[in-house]
Amino acid sequence: MSSNLDIGGLRPGARVVVAMSGGVDSSVVAALVKDAGYETIGVTLQLYDHGVAVGKAGTCCAGSDIHDARRVADRLGIAHYVLDYESAFKDSVIEAFADEYVQGRTPIPCVTCNQTVKFRDLLSVARDLGADAMATGHYVRRVDGAGGPELHRAVDPARDQSYFLFATTGEQLSYLRFPLGGMEKPAVREHARRFGLVVADKPDSQDICFVPSGDYAGIVRKLRPEAGEPGEIVDMGGAVLGQHRGLIHYTVGQRRGLEIGGLADPLYVVRLEPETRRVVVGPRAALGVAAAVLGKINWLGPAIGDGLDVLAKVRSMAKPAPARFDGQRVTFAAPEYGVAPGQACVLYDGERVLGGGWIDGTVSALAAA
Structure with missing residues (x-):
């Protein structure tokens, strides 16, 4: 057959x-x-x-x-x-x-x-x-x-x-x-x-291949001990709210694991500051991103000209969102949340992948308002 x-x-x-x-x-x-x-x-x-x-x-x-x-x-x-x-x-x-x-x-x-x-x-x-x-x-x-x-x-x-x-x-x-x-x-x-293959019922891979235990922080700590050094958790005004156990345990948009007590409203990781080893937290509104600046762009689509309407996907599990791309900056039609430097922003025209790049920086929706 x-x-x-x-x-x-x-x-x-x-x-x-x-x-x-x-x-x-x-x-x-x-x-x-x-x-x-x-x-x-x-x-x-x-x-x-x-x-x-x-x-x-x-x-x-x-x-x-x-x-x-x-x-x-x-x-x-x-x-x-x-x-x-x-x-x-x-x-x-x-x-x-x-x-x-x-x-x-x-x-x-x-x-x-x-x-x-x-x-x-x-x-x-x-x-x-x-x-x-x-x-x-x-x-x-x-x-x-x-x-x-x-x-x-x-x-x-x-x-x-x-x-x-x-x-x-x-x-x-x-x-x-x-x-x-x-x-x-x-x-x-x-x-x-x-075809009679022995792997017919083999489970799909899910973990990062070189971190079979799921403890990626342990891998990073072994290679770069400084990434596991503790530091301060501060609010957006710089006030110290608590201590963290290493930047490797946090990512933008994270809510759980901050271990800050006595606060009425939930706080989220807004950004990480490796120079000061600070984790900056704030309300969910502070996570809103109006635009993202991309680096190391790979382009498979047509000429961009003075801008191109696209669908932008900022995380692997995120839904593509309407945006405009000028060749370096992606400007979102509505604020995007949980946009983390180091992740990829992939741009689509319907089903077609136009290209994408690595998120190097973001523009706060609060600042852009």
């Missing part, structure tokens, strides 16, 4: 490298690509010292994942390579993750990993192997538009990963394929059962 898979107009029998993490999604991609008649090569990256993650469910790239990827490749009868990228992953992702927290920012290591190790280094490996394309298990669509390939949301909104792939360049997009972007998760698992 053939799947009649269309992955972007490749010639019959083309060589395709599949990034295999050991999970059900990438395993199904390998099976579908092989079933469609393409020469399929699986590549798995060992990214970190995963000894502590062995046997822990709900992680990505955990101790058993390489073994699972190898078993799937054996089942499919395809070549499979495991490459040691632990050093590159530590330098590009883990160290950067720790540095962001030291600077009072809230990082997204999955975006950084896609931007560096996976869509930079792994693509290079795929080209060295003479592949015509590289396929991954991400839930996002590559659509051929009038100006070339475009990045679009996945059909299944609950699985859409376009926010995490905003940094994919046009050159990378021309080489990448995302066979699962038009599927919902139950269909993917049904394919896994049809």
